Amino acid sequence: MGLGSLIDCGEFKIEGDVVGPDSQGSQITATDDSETKSDSDISGYVDLWVKNNNEIDPNDGSKGNNVTYHDYTITAPSCGENVAPELNGPFQIGGLVNEPITPYVITATGTEPVDYNATNLPSGLSFNTTTHTISGTPTAVGTYNINLTASNFMGDDSEILVLIVTQPTEPPVITSLLTASATVDQSFNYTLTATGTGPITYSVSNLPAGLSFNSGNQQISGSPSTAGTYNIVLSASNYGGPTTEILVLTVGTPPTINSPLTASGTAGDQFITHNLTADGSQDITYSATNLPDGLSYNPADQTINGTPTFGGVYNVTLQATNDYGTDVQTLVITINEGLEAPLITSALTDNGMKDFPYSYTITASGSQTITFDAINLPTGLSISGSVISGVPTVAGTFNVSLSATNSAGTDNKTLELTIGTGGETDADGDGIPNNLDAYPDDADRAFNSY
Template sequence: MRIFALTRNTETALANQWTLALILLLAVGVAACGDVSNAPTPAPGPGALTITATALPHGTANLPYAETVGPSGGISPYSLSVTPALPANLSLNQTTGIITGTPVAQSSGTYTFTLQDASVPPQSVQKALALTINQAAAILSITTPSLPSGNVGRAYSQTVQVAGGAGALTWSILPGGVLPQNVNLNPSTGVISGTPTAPGTSTFTVRVTDTTGQADQQAYSILINPATPPNITTILLPGGTVGQAYNETLQATGGTGTLAWSRSAGSLPVNLTLSSSGVISGTPTNTGTATFTVRVTDALSQSDTQQFSISVTTALTITTTSIASCRVNRNCNRSLAESGGTTPYTWSLNAGSEGLPAGLSLSQDGVISGTATVIGSTSPTFRVQDSAGRSVTKQLTVTITS
């Protein structure tokens, strides 16, 4: 009996312990349920739905167009629509919001875009955007058919001309083409320029594009000739006069760069000098003929020479002071006289001068001759020129008496 009582007491104690443990477990569970710090983070909601485009760029008829209105936020997939309909041959991708196509005509309008996302319930926004399609640009074409040749050492400049196109033009040389040495193409103006440094033929293709994407190209070749040496073209120099200023410029063609003149042989008349620019100047002080050789040299050391002579004399004058009268209907012969200058001399009546009495004439030797037919007098202006090109005039009276 005592053993049985002990067993029953033990069972009762164990049962009480299990009950207490269960109560503790329930208390811990309840406490855990009330601890919000261990709760999972809720999923974020969708962002605000927007159409990101603020403006649509202009398009051009007959040129491809591509632009997006930019759906953003919300939950994809998106659904886009537009009213009224876009210009002919343009379409809107309802999912991506990209406008593509090639418009065929000029137009301008405002279009309302509606964007809806996949949220529950769905979000929806609208935006009005203007779209202008400009008139088709004139066809861009290069109109310069060929380019002229050039010379080594001489500046070269040619502009490639175009017709049509729109906006700024951009120029380039296609791969494989080569311009002459030291010659370049301006990418903004289409000017081919430079100073060639080597002879030969260069072949290349020029390409031009405008802001609308149009392009044209043209094949060219430029022949660069060897440098042309200078050539003195002055043949004779006029004579000089003692005490009178002398100034003559030597002329030359060809050559490269600045031409430099010098005396290579002989001597100039006393008090005359030759400048590096080819000017012979000064005031001669002595009579006589000076013979000398000048040389002209270009920037490439090419040169030419020429021999000249300058005769310096005293001043050319008409020494006749009066002409003896002649009788009417009688043979008349009167000589005019000169001094100074360089022989031979040539006489004539000065342009615009009064003529000789009827029946008389003037020879190149300065002789008035003939048979006067009218009584009276005239006062022509006589002109004498020497072989150096100097001339003087003088008015004298010719009288015919009875």
């Protein structure tokens, strides 16, 4: 379609080459004198934009039937200030040799578009310009300074990215003992130690009541309140990973002797067995020292037994010991003297005279009351209490059996008694031997003085 057929008035001027129909919707302008260029050739429909706020009335019939006015305003775009790029950190990263690094994406502030680049990469790493990402697997240990750049039409920025590549780290090895013992309500300390590449962090779980863990000095401390066996989880971690072990902590109670602390017996009598016992965690060992003569301690069954020899009061030291402590107590044993069997102490030989008065007293030691007896006495002698007396009427040597008896026993001895013939002279002839005559020289006054 020719220009003349679109715009009938020669006052409207079209600027620019417009070739249709592909140029439908293209903007063309009209000058302030509304004249078209003489060589303009358009076809199809066009949008009109009037320069310098000049008014044009496309509905004016002189513009032709195909000129249509559309009432709208084009708003000019709002543009911020253009800014040069500035790279974002971090600018130090780490990696392990022969292991993929965490991909590093280069970013920057500034007006888009921004172009990125990374140079001086270590072997095994590469840079993707589309995603501006550094990735790959470093092949050697070392510290690498990688050049980073970001640029746009306003300028550029550069930084050094420090990549530290190290050998893979092994997890720590816990070296502290894995068994321990503690005593109820007494202070306990345990230090968790480990070897390996630092930094190493420590943790502990499943502690019994009364204990706590200080990660600063790696110490378990406190006073456990309840006896028992506890499996405490120990942990040590570094860049190589965590290591865990189980600490078996046995919390026990010291022994407390609970058997009676007084006992009694009688000298010479079997002592009533005394059993030594104690409360507390097993295993408990016992001892008893300073026992009276005749008594002994049997560690196999923790008993004191025997027959005490002497009376008296004895302070026996008792001791009970286990892994958690020792208890010492004093057992007071009172040994009574008791009954002592008699022992004849009088002489076992004696002499007398026939027809002369005779007397012999049996004596004995031992607990009272003691009874005495004598048998096989010569004629004329008898025993009363402890005394043998009378006038023996026959001469000779007699083995008299003596006995002394109490509730504790009897002692038997033999008295060798010799009775001599003596004298049978009757000086006054009154028929009474001189030894029996109170007046051996006066026949008129003779009488037996016995």
